[in-house]
Amino acid sequence: MLSVERIHSYYGKAHILSDLTFEVRRGEVVALLGRNGAGKSTTMKSVMQLVRPRKGGVIFQGRDLVGEPAFRVAKWGIGYVPEDRRIFTDLTVLENLEVGRQPARTDAPHWTTDQLFDIFPNLAERRANRGKHMSGGEQQMLTIARTLMGNPALLLLDEPSEGIAPVIVEQMVATILKLKDQGLTVMISEQNLHFARAVADRAIIIEGGEKKFDGSFKDLEAHPEIRDAYLSV
Amino acid sequence: MAFFLAQFLTGLANAAALFLVASGLSLIFGVTRIVNFAHGSFYMLGAFIGITLMDILPGHVGFWGAILLTGLAVGAIGALTEIVVLRPIYRAPELFQLVATFGVILVIQDLALMIWGAEDQLGPRAPGLRGVWRVFGEPVPKYDIVLIAITPFILFALWYLITKTRLGVLVRAATQDREMVGALGVNQAWLFTGVFALGSALAGLGGALQLPKGGADLLMDFNIIGEVFVVVVIGGMGSLPGAFIAAVLISVLNVFGVTYLPQSTLVLMYVVMAIVLIVRPYGILGREEVAGEHGQVGAPEQPIRPYGPKGIALVGALLFALALVPLFAEQFVMTLIVDMIVFALFAASLHFILGTGGLVSFGHAAFFGGGAYAAALLVYHTDTPMELAFVFAPLAAGVLALAIGWFCIRLTGVYFAMLTLAFSQLVWSLAFQWRGVTRGDDGLVNIWPAEWLNAPAPFYYFTLILGAGGIIFLRHAIHSPFGYALRAGRDSPRQAEATGIDVKRVQYAAFCLAGAMAGLAGGIFVFSKGSVFPTVLEIGESFDALIVVFLGGVKTLAGGVVGAGFMTVVEDWLTRLEYWRLLLGLVIIAVVILMPEGIVGTLRTLWRRIRNIDEETVK
Numbered sequence: 001m002l003s004v005e006r007i008h009s010y011y012g013k014a015h016i017l018s019d020l021t022f023e024v025r026r027g028e029v030v031a032l033l034g035r036n037g038a039g040k041s042t043t044m045k046s047v048m049q050l051v052r053p054r055k056g057g058v059i060f061q062g063r064d065l066v067g068e069p070a071f072r073v074a075k076w077g078i079g080y081v082p083e084d085r086r087i088f089t090d091l092t093v094l095e096n097l098e099v100g101r102q103p104a105r106t107d108a109p110h111w112t113t114d115q116l117f118d119i120f121p122n123l124a125e126r127r128a129n130r131g132k133h134m135s136g137g138e139q140q141m142l143t144i145a146r147t148l149m150g151n152p153a154l155l156l157l158d159e160p161s162e163g164i165a166p167v168i169v170e171q172m173v174a175t176i177l178k179l180k181d182q183g184l185t186v187m188i189s190e191q192n193l194h195f196a197r198a199v200a201d202r203a204i205i206i207e208g209g210e211k212k213f214d215g216s217f218k219d220l221e222a223h224p225e226i227r228d229a230y231l232s233v
Numbered sequence: 234m235a236f237f238l239a240q241f242l243t244g245l246a247n248a249a250a251l252f253l254v255a256s257g258l259s260l261i262f263g264v265t266r267i268v269n270f271a272h273g274s275f276y277m278l279g280a281f282i283g284i285t286l287m288d289i290l291p292g293h294v295g296f297w298g299a300i301l302l303t304g305l306a307v308g309a310i311g312a313l314t315e316i317v318v319l320r321p322i323y324r325a326p327e328l329f330q331l332v333a334t335f336g337v338i339l340v341i342q343d344l345a346l347m348i349w350g351a352e353d354q355l356g357p358r359a360p361g362l363r364g365v366w367r368v369f370g371e372p373v374p375k376y377d378i379v380l381i382a383i384t385p386f387i388l389f390a391l392w393y394l395i396t397k398t399r400l401g402v403l404v405r406a407a408t409q410d411r412e413m414v415g416a417l418g419v420n421q422a423w424l425f426t427g428v429f430a431l432g433s434a435l436a437g438l439g440g441a442l443q444l445p446k447g448g449a450d451l452l453m454d455f456n457i458i459g460e461v462f463v464v465v466v467i468g469g470m471g472s473l474p475g476a477f478i479a480a481v482l483i484s485v486l487n488v489f490g491v492t493y494l495p496q497s498t499l500v501l502m503y504v505v506m507a508i509v510l511i512v513r514p515y516g517i518l519g520r521e522e523v524a525g526e527h528g529q530v531g532a533p534e535q536p537i538r539p540y541g542p543k544g545i546a547l548v549g550a551l552l553f554a555l556a557l558v559p560l561f562a563e564q565f566v567m568t569l570i571v572d573m574i575v576f577a578l579f580a581a582s583l584h585f586i587l588g589t590g591g592l593v594s595f596g597h598a599a600f601f602g603g604g605a606y607a608a609a610l611l612v613y614h615t616d617t618p619m620e621l622a623f624v625f626a627p628l629a630a631g632v633l634a635l636a637i638g639w640f641c642i643r644l645t646g647v648y649f650a651m652l653t654l655a656f657s658q659l660v661w662s663l664a665f666q667w668r669g670v671t672r673g674d675d676g677l678v679n680i681w682p683a684e685w686l687n688a689p690a691p692f693y694y695f696t697l698i699l700g701a702g703g704i705i706f707l708r709h710a711i712h713s714p715f716g717y718a719l720r721a722g723r724d725s726p727r728q729a730e731a732t733g734i735d736v737k738r739v740q741y742a743a744f745c746l747a748g749a750m751a752g753l754a755g756g757i758f759v760f761s762k763g764s765v766f767p768t769v770l771e772i773g774e775s776f777d778a779l780i781v782v783f784l785g786g787v788k789t790l791a792g793g794v795v796g797a798g799f800m801t802v803v804e805d806w807l808t809r810l811e812y813w814r815l816l817l818g819l820v821i822i823a824v825v826i827l828m829p830e831g832i833v834g835t836l837r838t839l840w841r842r843i844r845n846i847d848e849e850t851v852k
Contacts, residue, residue: 070415071416071419086410090409091402
């Protein structure tokens with residue numbers, strides 16, 4: 001569904017991703033693992049074209065995304081949930097969802113606000129509240145729900161468990177598995193190995209912007225030295 | 234009592250057009266972050282197009298239809314402007330776009346002159362609303378009553394659009410974080426165009442709606458812009474109800490001002506604004522601006538280094554060449570170079586707070602003109618010797634900066650810019666209306682230099698030494714510990730404070746230094762011309778300096794100086810032609826689109842490319 005081919009991305013002059021290649025197949029949940037500063041968020045942004053790779057290709061359902069504006073990437077079916085959430089704090093919950101709303105598509109599950117309120121009951125109670133009056137966990141749910149309003153075929157979740165109470169993280173695991181059941185393809189970036197193992201089918205580990213491991217969690221467990229070298233436990 | 238009421242109603246009626254124009258400016262700024270200087274021009278176009286359409290269309294339906302059509306027409310012009318001029322430069326450094334909008338002002342001024350001629354046009358009366366109605370015995374024009382009646386509907390319609398429709402939700406979301414809106418699948422380009430068109434349409438509607446009370450003339454654009462900025466700042470940037478309250482406040486105040494304090498009409502609204510901002514720094518209903526919250530933190534600043542030996546040699550050679558000019562040049566060449574140096578010093582002082590301090594001032598002319606007036610007033614009223622009066626120019630400007638800075642420094646970003654603009658307008662209106670002291674627009678004349686300087690060559694050297702000295706002094710300040718602290722405060726205020734720098738105080742000091750240097754330029758200016766008029770304090774003068782700094786390149790040290798040289802030569806050349814504003818406007822727009830890093834910045838990039846210096850990459 002998505003294939004990232006030998007991309008190089010920069011922030012100004014800083015070389016963040018180098019020669020990164022990986023694939024995401026339809027229907028799977030992939031975890032992108034690595035330490036702080038390993039390049040996880042930049043990878044997400046490079047797929048979304050919020051950071052433009054200088055070299056390489058990002059092929060999504062047969063189209064090369066490199067150089068396209070982010071809004072078109074979103075329209076073609078990639079939903080992006082940023083790590084810092086970036087909800088619209090002056091807008092109510094319903095209005096935040098409205099910003100994300102896009103027409104239904106044939107290759108992805110279709111979401112309405114009512115369906116999303118079923119998945120995120122907290123949001124239903126707070127539908128008329130402004131974003132700035134919500135807790136961190138609620139904001140995280142809102143930002144995911146907002147992106148789902150665009151009916152994406154592939155969901156990019158950037159560190160969804162960061163800064164969230166353990167109870168909410170449990171809910172998040174259940175939610176992501178529910179989304180997978182609905183037929184959504186998901187890529188999450190994580191530092192939390194337990195969380196990743198609970199939701200993902202496969203792990204990709206990057207360090208210094210380069211891929212160090214790509215395989216199942218079983219393989220990863222068979223090589224504890226990889227885990228020790230590239231993940232902080 | 235009845236008279237009071239009638240006065241109040243007139244104020245309310247005046248508020249209608251002002252509110253329309255101000256809400257348009259506020260909307261455009263909120264979404265695109267562009268301070269649209271050309272907004273007054275759309276208002277002026279609305280008035281002219283309105284008159285033309287009212288001529289063609291007959292009767293009641295024709296009159297009101299003409300107003301609506303005018304809104305549509307001006308909206309279309311706004312959309313066209315956005316697509317052609319602004320869309321190519323959204324990625325340029327923040328606020329760079331305002332230079333382009335200034336080019337648009339010039340182009341529209343000359344186009345209006347070509348199409349409608351130079352004469353003021355009286356607006357047609359609204360059919361069926363010619364007379365007055367009596368309110369408690371006082372006559373109130375019928376049209377005023379109608380305006381008062383429809384204003385709440387306009388407010389309601391805008392409020393509905395912004396709070397209840399999908400467009401409104403997107404607009405508010407984009408005001409906060411436009412990159413995220415894009416990542417959610419919304420095409421920002423069309424959202425921006427739409428908002429720009431809507432804002433322009435509102436300005437055009439305002440221009441057409443005020444016709445029966447006024448008319449159309451070629452000065453409307455600048456005359457309204459000061460007032461509109463004041464309304465937007467008092468109300469709070471981006472707040473429609475705020476703009477409405479402020480428009481009513483200012484309009485009512487103006488009406489009473491004309492009756493009771495006719496000498497102070499221009500000053501009054503700026504005084505009110507200063508009071509409001511002291512109590513509420515972000516306006517009545519505004520909210521604090523947080524840097525970088527709009528998902529558009531620019532490219533990291535390139536470190537500025539002092540010139541190496543080559544650079545110093547080049548500057549030395551240039552100064553040497555300039556010193557030789559009087560030996561062979563005609564007088565007009567010397568005059569042109571004096572103008573250039575004065576402007577370069579003025580621009581360098583603005584560049585100092587803008588580029589190095591990160592504080593964008595829209596009212597720097599207050600210090601240039603303030604210095605010029607200080608020296609001229611001393612000579613004119615007390616026959617002070619030129620040498621002493623001249624010293625007073627930078628001093629007085631510095632003191633003025635001390636006073637204005639006290640109010641402004643506590644603000645940041647566009648609020649800072651607007652407040653400096655308002656204060657410069659305050660100073661301008663003092664010079665314009667305090668006729669007993671300043672002689673108003675008759676200006677102060679016969680302000681000539683002392684005997685020993687009163688010839689082309691000596692004055693040329695005087696200018697060269699002080700001008701070049703001032704510019705070099707500013708450059709040294711940039712590379713001193715003070716300059717480092719200033720740059721630290723610009724790039725990362727919190728980090729700077731955590732390292733023990735009192736950012737606000739450093740900025741305050743820099744503001745005063747920049748003001749004093751602008752005053753020095755003003756001092757040279759007044760003695761080179763022998764006279765001074767309120768025009769040196771006008772918005773246009775501040776904008777000239779801004780344009781020059783941006784055109785030259787904000788992020789380069791030589792930007793202000795090179796920009797000033799470029800503009801003086803281009804202006805000297807173009808003003809000989811009939812429609813020079815049109816050409817100058819087009820030149821400005823062309824430079825902005827072709828050289829988004831400014832002249833110096835773009836040349837530097839080109840030079841690197843030619844020499845094929847690969848950008849070193851850091852891993």
